[in-house]
């Protein structure tokens with residue numbers, strides 16, 4: 001959370017507020033939600049944000065009045081503010097305030113558009129842009145993503161529809177790419193009761209598993225067969241299919 005630009009979001013409609021909070025947070029900002037002007041004034045006084053997004057239609061004060069009060073607070077004159085407006089007469093008033101061309105967004109707006117606008121305004125006002133999100137900055141995406149809680153495996157972003165044993169086999173392989181598992185090992189680790197199971201049961205599940213993987217990336221063969229020894233997950237899968 002270090003150095004994330006703090007964005008005050010004053011919006012009483014929780015659906016819109018949640019959306020704005022979500023897109024800002026995923027884009028590397030630190031949004032602070034306020035449902036009333038009173039709350040916004042308190043938050044602003046505690047610490048002026050890098051930017052404030054103000055809904056014009058608030059339950060206690062209208063956005064224009066709030067804007068004036070925020071501007072009068074210490075540091076308030078330097079904080080860029082962006083209005084959210086639903087009506088054209090409100091847009092006229094915003095333009096009349098002569099704050100600049102980027103000072104309002106008309107509802108309904110796209111969340112992406114809002115974030116893009118926030119970035120432009122912060123750049124223009126000389127604020128450092130938000131650091132890249134941890135997800136974007138981390139290692140390249142892996143072909144397989146294992147979600148043990150949901151007992152689900154994603155392959156190049158696609159959730160695989162796996163049977164219990166297919167999941168069990170693939171889970172083992174994904175946890176240690178390159179590690180060779182014999183049929184016996186797979187039987188012991190994946191099947192609770194192997195009395196009724198034979199080698200070819202493993203083979204049959206590997207076969208259906210491969211067909212499901214092929215459906216996502218036809219040109220790749222992620223499960224290697226090692227003759228006489230067993231199966232392993234390929235370590236040479238590309239980051240994208």
Ligand code: CA
Nearest residue numbers: 012055057058
């Ligand atoms: Ca409103």
